Amino acid sequence: MVVKPITVYNLHKQVVHELGRLIVGGELKPGENLPREELLAEQMSVSRSALREAIKVLSAKGLIESRQKTGTRVRDAIYWNQLDADVLGWRCALMPTESFVEKLVEMREIIEPAAAAAAARRRTSAQLAALKEAYEAMAAATDLDAWAVADLSFHEHLLRAANNELMSSLFSVIETALGTYFRLSARNASNFNVALPQHLKVYEAVQRKQPEVARQAMVNLVHDSRKNIRRRAGKPARS
Amino acid sequence: MVVKPITVYNLHKQVVHELGRLIVGGELKPGENLPREELLAEQMSVSRSALREAIKVLSAKGLIESRQKTGTRVRDAIYWNQLDADVLGWRCALMPTESFVEKLVEMREIIEPAAAAAAARRRTSAQLAALKEAYEAMAAATDLDAWAVADLSFHEHLLRAANNELMSSLFSVIETALGTYFRLSARNASNFNVALPQHLKVYEAVQRKQPEVARQAMVNLVHDSRKNIRRRAGKPARS
DNA sequence: AGCAACTATTTTGTATTATAATTTCACTTG
DNA sequence: CAAGTGAAATTATAATACAAAATAGTTGCT
Numbered sequence: 001m002v003v004k005p006i007t008v009y010n011l012h013k014q015v016v017h018e019l020g021r022l023i024v025g026g027e028l029k030p031g032e033n034l035p036r037e038e039l040l041a042e043q044m045s046v047s048r049s050a051l052r053e054a055i056k057v058l059s060a061k062g063l064i065e066s067r068q069k070t071g072t073r074v075r076d077a078i079y080w081n082q083l084d085a086d087v088l089g090w091r092c093a094l095m096p097t098e099s100f101v102e103k104l105v106e107m108r109e110i111i112e113p114a115a116a117a118a119a120a121r122r123r124t125s126a127q128l129a130a131l132k133e134a135y136e137a138m139a140a141a142t143d144l145d146a147w148a149v150a151d152l153s154f155h156e157h158l159l160r161a162a163n164n165e166l167m168s169s170l171f172s173v174i175e176t177a178l179g180t181y182f183r184l185s186a187r188n189a190s191n192f193n194v195a196l197p198q199h200l201k202v203y204e205a206v207q208r209k210q211p212e213v214a215r216q217a218m219v220n221l222v223h224d225s226r227k228n229i230r231r232r233a234g235k236p237a238r239s
Numbered sequence: 240m241v242v243k244p245i246t247v248y249n250l251h252k253q254v255v256h257e258l259g260r261l262i263v264g265g266e267l268k269p270g271e272n273l274p275r276e277e278l279l280a281e282q283m284s285v286s287r288s289a290l291r292e293a294i295k296v297l298s299a300k301g302l303i304e305s306r307q308k309t310g311t312r313v314r315d316a317i318y319w320n321q322l323d324a325d326v327l328g329w330r331c332a333l334m335p336t337e338s339f340v341e342k343l344v345e346m347r348e349i350i351e352p353a354a355a356a357a358a359a360r361r362r363t364s365a366q367l368a369a370l371k372e373a374y375e376a377m378a379a380a381t382d383l384d385a386w387a388v389a390d391l392s393f394h395e396h397l398l399r400a401a402n403n404e405l406m407s408s409l410f411s412v413i414e415t416a417l418g419t420y421f422r423l424s425a426r427n428a429s430n431f432n433v434a435l436p437q438h439l440k441v442y443e444a445v446q447r448k449q450p451e452v453a454r455q456a457m458v459n460l461v462h463d464s465r466k467n468i469r470r471r472a473g474k475p476a477r478s
Numbered sequence: 479a480g481c482a483a484c485t486a487t488t489t490t491g492t493a494t495t496a497t498a499a500t501t502t503c504a505c506t507t508g
Numbered sequence: 509c510a511a512g513t514g515a516a517a518t519t520a521t522a523a524t525a526c527a528a529a530a531t532a533g534t535t536g537c538t
Contacts, residue, residue: 011521036489047520048524049288049291050521060299061299067530068488068528069490069528069532081323165316165317167345250491250492251491286494307499307517307519307520310518
């Protein structure tokens with residue numbers, strides 16, 4: 001049985017990730033110049049064409065800036081597209097400071113209650129049904145993995161029910177980034193489903209179209225889950 | 240007097256915008272294939288190299304997907320990077336539906352009160368000084384333009400004072416997008432500064448480090464400004 | 479000496495061509 | 509009819525040449 005073909009064959013993507021990590025990881029500092037294209041291409045053993053495709057992508061993400069004669073230089077961090085999935089991913093993987101986790105959690109705490117309220121106002125019956133299904137999967141979960149999957153599904157369906165693609169897009173980016181720290185929001189294997197009643201309250205408020213009730217229920221939910229995250233993230237983040 | 244040199248000289252960027260607009264504007268529908276590179280390059284009068292660089296950028300934005308033999312096809316809208324500044328910009332320029340403006344405004348109403356609260360907790364004295372300066376510029380404004388500039392500056396400094404780059408990045412994207420509809424949030428030339436007292440309340444709460452007061456003041460502010468936006472955007476959005 | 483105009487140089491931007499890799503699809507063969 | 513086989517189409521990569529822009533240096537003029 002063959003493991004996998006994986007002749008990557010998207011050289012420019014590899015280059016994007018390699019350079020992206022160097023920049024976000026701080027090995028290439030803002031203001032610094034990249035080697036000129038011909039050299040860099042040789043150093044990375046790719047053609048200038050492939051390298052340039054990568055450079056354009058990184059420019060689009062705001063990480064670098066090219067000018068003739070001057071060369072290609074790393075831009076200051078304030079210009080980076082912080083909400084780009086790649087940029088955020090590199091940041092999480094390479095600079096997992098406790099303060100940054102806090103920022104991600106803060107974003108989640110801002111979005112989710114608002115989304116719950118919006119969902120309570122605007123959810124369709126089909127979206128409600130999907131949310132119910134996710135909740136029931138959570139209730140039926142007997143192990144941590146099943147719970148985690150259902151939990152994520154619940155929140156995704158809730159966000160979708162808010163009927164604002166900007167909101168769900170933001171949530172998905174944030175959630176993916178947070179996922180790199182802790183696969184699940186549950187405390188441990190034994191009492192993973194302590195948050196079930198809180199999810200029920202959110203669901204019921206959305207079902208009954210009570211925005212403020214839904215918001216408050218979600219505030220309580222994320223407030224409790226923050227405590228868990230603190231406990232789990234505290235040690236590794238400090239190291 | 241020469242107007243400007245502007246030998247654009249970033250062909251791939253032009254191509255990005257041209258194709259991006261076609262896709263987001265709906266002229267190229269999801270599932271549809273672009274002409275193959277050689278043809279498309281000829282149609283747009285650019286080299287295949289420049290075209291490919293553009294294609295890579297659009298792929299990074301989630302708008303298209305290339306595969307050998309199959310070709311390059313437009314992806315479904317759920318995969319688009321909705322929070323990308325370009326994508327959002329095209330969306331605003333090409334599909335200015337009233338419902339989409341509502342979504343943008345909703346995002347703003349979620350972020351800004353949260354940012355005000357965070358700023359009240361974490362602002363440095365330097366950030367407070369910058370905020371004060373922006374407020375004073377608003378107070379001193381004698382015409383609409385000056386007011387608008389100072390207003391934007393106030394909100395930007397507030398967001399920066401929240402010390403969460405994800406939050407300020409999101410705000411900047413949203414604000415830019417909203418800017419395409421109405422250059423300013425003021426009602427009209429005569430009473431453009433009615434919101435001045437509300438801004439003062441926000442500033443004072445931030446100064447005194449009262450998060451909940453700051454949040455509530457900002458809620459009131461954005462709530463009022465929403466009414467203005469409705470009045471200004473109502474007509475053109477419906478047409 | 480100082481300033482302006484020109485020139486040379488360096489680096490990215492664009493174009494062109496050739497070849498490789500991948501995937502689909504039709505076709506063949508057992 | 510199934511499984512493999514090969515041809516064709518399209519993107520992926522590479523290599524090369526030249527154009528444009530911006531900087532730095534140089535020259536020449538006052």
